[in-house]
Amino acid sequence: MEIERDFTQYIPHYPLFRNAHPSADAYDIAESEGTGAGTIEKLLARVFDRIFSYARFDRKSLYFFPDVSDIFTLQQKRMLQFLYESKAVRFPTVFFDPPFNDEPKMFNAVLDPIRLKESYFLHIAPELVETFGQFHMGHSFAHAEAISKAIGEYIERFVLLPWRTHSFICASEKDLSRKGYTFLLPRIISKFSEQQKEMHSEFRLNEELPFFWVKGRSFPGGKSILLPSQSVFWGYNQSHAQEPFLGESNTSGAAGMFTQEGAILSGLRELIHRDGFLIFWLNTIAPPRIDPSTIQNNRISSILRGLKRYRFEVEILDVTTDIGLPSFVTLLIDGSSGEKRAFIGGGASSVPEEAIEQALAEVLSIYHYWRRGGSDHFNLPTPYVPFSKENSVGHFDRVNLWASPAMFPKLRWFLNGTVYAFGDRKKNYEICAADPAHELSFLVQKFKSLGEEYAIYYFEARQKFLNTLRYRVVKTVVPALVPLYLHEHLAPLAASRLVQVPKKLGYTAIQFPNPLPHPFP
Structure with missing residues (x-):
C-alpha cells in the first residue's frame, strides 16, 4: 500500500501528551528535597513518574498520543492491548522520540518493554537482560507506519530471545x-x-x-x-x-509479518543486503554509486530535498551481488569538509526504489538515535590489532567510531566507486517486480541454482499471543551467506563468498581482510 508522506514539517495533527513544562517542572519540584510542592503538582509528578519510569529514554523528551482512537488503527490498538494483557509490554501504547530541529523529520516510535529476568531464559547474555528495551524501534515519515514497525520489531525481538519455554x-x-x-x-x-x-x-x-x-x-x-x-x-x-x-x-534474518512467506522474504532481504555490503567492505572494494539526481521517484526525491535542506550529504551505493536482488547501502554524511561524520543504512527489494527508501529511512534513524544517545565518539585502541578479542569493537562502538570526524578520511575509498545513472543500473537487475510472491519464488530458484549451502531454513517462534494476533515471526538462515557481525573478533573471514563473488562480478580485492571495523550497526 502506498502512503503519501509529508516530508516538509513535523507537526503531528493530534494532541500530544508531552512530559514538558509545566508538568516536567512539577516533577522536578516534587523530586527536590525540602520543597513545598502543592497537591496538583505532586499528583502530576506521580502520574509522570508512573508512566515514564517504564520508558528507556529521558522522561522529559518522550511524548505519546493520549487519544488512541485517532492515532492508532483498530489492528494496532488490538495488538497493543493484547501485548499488554499478555504481560509482554508494560504499557499499551507507543512512545515517540521527538526529532531534533536540525534534522529531517521522522516519527521514531518505541514500545514500553517489560523488565526481564535472567531466570526466564536458558542461555542469555547478561547485559541484554538490562538493555533489552534499547533494541527495538519503528521509524518512518508516516506515523502509522512507524507504529506498525515499532510493534512488529518489538514482537520479533521479544519472541526470538532464548526463552526457557522453547523446546531445546x-x-x-x-x-x-x-x-x-x-x-x-x-x-x-x-x-x-x-x-x-x-x-x-x-x-x-x-x-x-x-x-x-x-x-x-x-x-x-x-x-x-x-x-x-x-x-x-x-x-x-x-x-x-x-x-x-x-x-x-544477532537479529539479522529475523522478521515478523502476518504471513509466513512475508516474514521469510523480509528475513531474506535483510540477509542479502548485509551479505553484499560485507563482501565489498571486507575486500576493500568500492561499490558502484548511484547519482541521486537521476532517481525518478517522488518519495525519494522528497527525502533527498529534506537532506539537502539540512545540509546533509548522501551517497547511495549499489551492493547487489550474484544473487541478483537489488541491494543498497546509503551513507549519510554530516558536517563540514573538515568535520565530517558518517552513518550507514541498508535495504534490499525487487523494487529498487523501495530498497533505497528503506536504506535512507534506516540511516536517518541511526543518526537520530546516535544523537539522542549523547553523540559519543569512540577511538580505536593503540596499538589496534584487527579482529582480536582484546581489541574487539562492539555494537555501539562502531557507530560512535565512524561518527568521529577523525575516521572520515579512512572511509573515502568506499566512496570512490564509478557513478551511474539509476536507470542504467536498473536495466541490469535480474528482478524488478512489485510482486512479493514473485520475488520470493525468484530467490528460492536462485539459491537452488547456487548449491546446497544456499538452502533456506527457518525457525518459527511459537507463543500463544502470536496465534491470537495471527502474527508470524521467523528467523531465516541461509548458511552460505556472509553473516553480519557486530563484534570484530567474530568476523566470518573464511566465508567462501568473500572470495567467490568478487571474481564473479569482475572485481579484484584491494586488501583482504579490510582491517577497519565496518560501520554497519
Whole structure:
C-alpha cells in the first residue's frame, strides 16, 4: 500500500501528551528535597513518574498520543492491548522520540518493554537482560507506519530471545546422527578462518561437542530439521551454554509479518543486503554509486530535498551481488569538509526504489538515535590489532567510531566507486517486480541454482499471543551467506563468498581482510 508522506514539517495533527513544562517542572519540584510542592503538582509528578519510569529514554523528551482512537488503527490498538494483557509490554501504547530541529523529520516510535529476568531464559547474555528495551524501534515519515514497525520489531525481538519455554535439545553431532535426526551441520555455519581458530579455542569444532538445538524447517517444503540454537536466537550466550561459537547470535534474518512467506522474504532481504555490503567492505572494494539526481521517484526525491535542506550529504551505493536482488547501502554524511561524520543504512527489494527508501529511512534513524544517545565518539585502541578479542569493537562502538570526524578520511575509498545513472543500473537487475510472491519464488530458484549451502531454513517462534494476533515471526538462515557481525573478533573471514563473488562480478580485492571495523550497526 502506498502512503503519501509529508516530508516538509513535523507537526503531528493530534494532541500530544508531552512530559514538558509545566508538568516536567512539577516533577522536578516534587523530586527536590525540602520543597513545598502543592497537591496538583505532586499528583502530576506521580502520574509522570508512573508512566515514564517504564520508558528507556529521558522522561522529559518522550511524548505519546493520549487519544488512541485517532492515532492508532483498530489492528494496532488490538495488538497493543493484547501485548499488554499478555504481560509482554508494560504499557499499551507507543512512545515517540521527538526529532531534533536540525534534522529531517521522522516519527521514531518505541514500545514500553517489560523488565526481564535472567531466570526466564536458558542461555542469555547478561547485559541484554538490562538493555533489552534499547533494541527495538519503528521509524518512518508516516506515523502509522512507524507504529506498525515499532510493534512488529518489538514482537520479533521479544519472541526470538532464548526463552526457557522453547523446546531445546542438547546433543552432539554424533548423538544426533546415531539417533537418525536431520540437522544443519555446525561446520557449514561456522565461517572462522584457521588463524581465528588458532587464536580462539572456542571457535574449534568436533563431532563430540554438544550443542543446544531447536526444531526448524526447510523452505519451501517445510521438512523438519534441527538448527543450532545460537543461529536462531539473538543474545544467545554460547559461553554459558559451554558450546563452541559458530558465529555471532544477532537479529539479522529475523522478521515478523502476518504471513509466513512475508516474514521469510523480509528475513531474506535483510540477509542479502548485509551479505553484499560485507563482501565489498571486507575486500576493500568500492561499490558502484548511484547519482541521486537521476532517481525518478517522488518519495525519494522528497527525502533527498529534506537532506539537502539540512545540509546533509548522501551517497547511495549499489551492493547487489550474484544473487541478483537489488541491494543498497546509503551513507549519510554530516558536517563540514573538515568535520565530517558518517552513518550507514541498508535495504534490499525487487523494487529498487523501495530498497533505497528503506536504506535512507534506516540511516536517518541511526543518526537520530546516535544523537539522542549523547553523540559519543569512540577511538580505536593503540596499538589496534584487527579482529582480536582484546581489541574487539562492539555494537555501539562502531557507530560512535565512524561518527568521529577523525575516521572520515579512512572511509573515502568506499566512496570512490564509478557513478551511474539509476536507470542504467536498473536495466541490469535480474528482478524488478512489485510482486512479493514473485520475488520470493525468484530467490528460492536462485539459491537452488547456487548449491546446497544456499538452502533456506527457518525457525518459527511459537507463543500463544502470536496465534491470537495471527502474527508470524521467523528467523531465516541461509548458511552460505556472509553473516553480519557486530563484534570484530567474530568476523566470518573464511566465508567462501568473500572470495567467490568478487571474481564473479569482475572485481579484484584491494586488501583482504579490510582491517577497519565496518560501520554497519
